[in-house]
Structure formats: structure tokens, C-alpha cells
């Protein structure tokens with residue numbers, strides 16, 4: 432669905448100012464938007480998944496381990512597809528609390544694409560270099576939104592999501608490095624125009640939420656605090672927007688309509704999108720692995 436048609440519908444959860452901010456700047460931060468009853472349920476479910484990670488000795492399809500991870504002291508970068516590993520996450524992702532937020536920026540009919548839980552363990556976690564998301568999972572239009580929920584809240588020193596306001600209106604950058612590997616980052620000479628004072632990184636108490644458009648340049652710094660920074664990231668689109676490449680993060684839930692009705696026509700935005708590798712053949716491996724490999728290549732290693 433295109434922005435004009437979305438904006439013609441009355442807002443469900445967002446104020447008109449919040450909605451305008453999303454469409455003009457490519458994101459909006461909402462302090463404490465998710466209720467305490469949900470953040471408590473998510474924290475308990477996350478605790479069970481973290482507990483199960485104690486038996487992992489290396490990263491796999493579910494857990495991306497942080498350096499120093501052990502059975503005694505779990506340290507995680509990410510849990511892939513938490514909705515497929517704990518029912519509470521799917522319950523939440525399809526709840527009115529989340530889908531009403533999505534509906535305000537993608538339209539009344541909402542489709543699920545994928546989700547991940549970035550725990551970003553305290554001390555030593557890597558950050559994310561500047562990138563745009565849509566090149567990893569192109570759709571027939573640019574309606575997809577990632578809704579990020581800080582389950583425990585987030586302080587500035589914890590490496591919050593950081594956005595470049597208005598960058599969704601600019602070009603899509605290549606996510607490939609010079610060796611032809613999909614590096615999930617904008618080459619540093621191409622990103623050199625981004626200054627620290629242009630960037631916005633909303634933070635706040637548990638339940639603080641960021642709605643991030645799929646073209647918006649974003650990244651994040653290391654978590655320099657002692658505390659983990661769990662951020663649940665769930666991706667939705669308009670029901671009439673279709674992904675046309677395999678998902679880097681597959682799930683049996685991909686394509687489920689979580690609000691409203693399925694589409695009878697597809698929506699198209701003709702602005703071109705770079706294609707990712709064939710994830711079904713190549714596998715994804717996660718942004719850290721890909722960004723680190725690109726660093727080694729550009730250092731000649």
C-alpha cells in the first residue's frame with residue numbers, strides 16, 4: 432500500500448504527529464508504548480529462551496552467541512525467529528498492541544514477514560554499521576516496517592538503534608562489498624556524509640518502541656554498559672506488498688495476515704531495489720558475520 436492511501440485511513444494508535452514523523456523522517460520513537468503487562472510476559476519468555484542457550488557451544492540457526500558465552504553465563508547477540516521458539520512471542524507479534532502500531536504505518540491489512548530478538552549482551556557486543564534493511568528482503572513496495580520493542584528499556588550507553596532522519600527519501604545504497612559479498616552495510620566512503628549530530632537514537636523505559644521504515648539508514652553502537660539490551664524486532668508489511676526473494680530469516684509464519692484481510696491485488700513501487708544473494712542457497716549468517724567479513728576484505732585480510 433502506498434503512503435497516500437495509508438494516510439487516508441484514520442490512525443488507530445499513533446497521534447497524527449507521530450504518524451507524520453514516521454512518513455517524513457522514516458521512523459518514529461514511542462516512549463513506553465508497550466504495556467508493562469506485555470513487557471513482563473516477554474521478559475519471562477526471553478528468560479526461558481536464554482536459559483535454553485546454556486547448552487549451546489557455538490552459534491546455530493537459533494542463537495548467535497557473543498564472545499564469552501558459557502553454560503554458566505549466557506551471552507547472546509541474537510535469537511532468530513523467537514516467535515517459532517516460544518508461543519508468547521507469536522502471541523505478542525500478532526496482538527492488537529503490535530498490529531495496531533503496524534496498521535498506522537502500513538494500512539489496515541497487515542502481513543508478518545520475520546522477527547529477531549537482538550539481546551546485545553553488555554560489554555563487548557559489536558554495533559551495527561550504517562545500513563538499510565529492504566535490500567536483504569525486497570518487497571513489491573516500500574511499506575515494510577520493523578517494529579523494535581525495548582523489553583527492558585534502553586539507555587544511551589546501551590547502543591540504541593540510531594536513525595538518519597529523512598534518509599528513506601534518498602537513494603538505496605549497495606549492501607555488497609568490493610569482493611561481491613552482501614555485507615549488510617553501506618561502504619564507509621559512501622556513508623561519510625553522515626555526521627553524529629544528524630542522528631537520532633530514541634531511548635526510554637521498558638516498552639519503548641521504534642517504528643523503522645525499510646529504506647531508512649540506521650545502525651547502532653556497541654553496548655558499553657554492564658546490562659544486556661534486549662530489542663525485539665518484528666517486520667510487517669501491507670498485506671498487498673509481496674516479498675519476491677527467499678527470506679534471510681525463514682519462518683513458517685512468513686506471510687501470515689496478522690490483522691485485517693489478505694490482498695486481492697499487489698501493490699507496486701517502481702523504484703528499484705538491489706537484490707540480495709539467494710538466501711535459500713547461501714544462508715544468511717547474520718549481519719555481524721557479514722560486516723566483519725567485509726572489514727577483513729577492505730583491510731586486505
Ligand SMILES: O=C(O)CCC(=O)C(=O)O
Pocket residue numbers: 549551559564590591592649650651662664
Ligand atoms: O540491534 C541493533 O542494535 C540494530 C539492529 C539492526 O539494525 C538490524 O537488525 O537491522
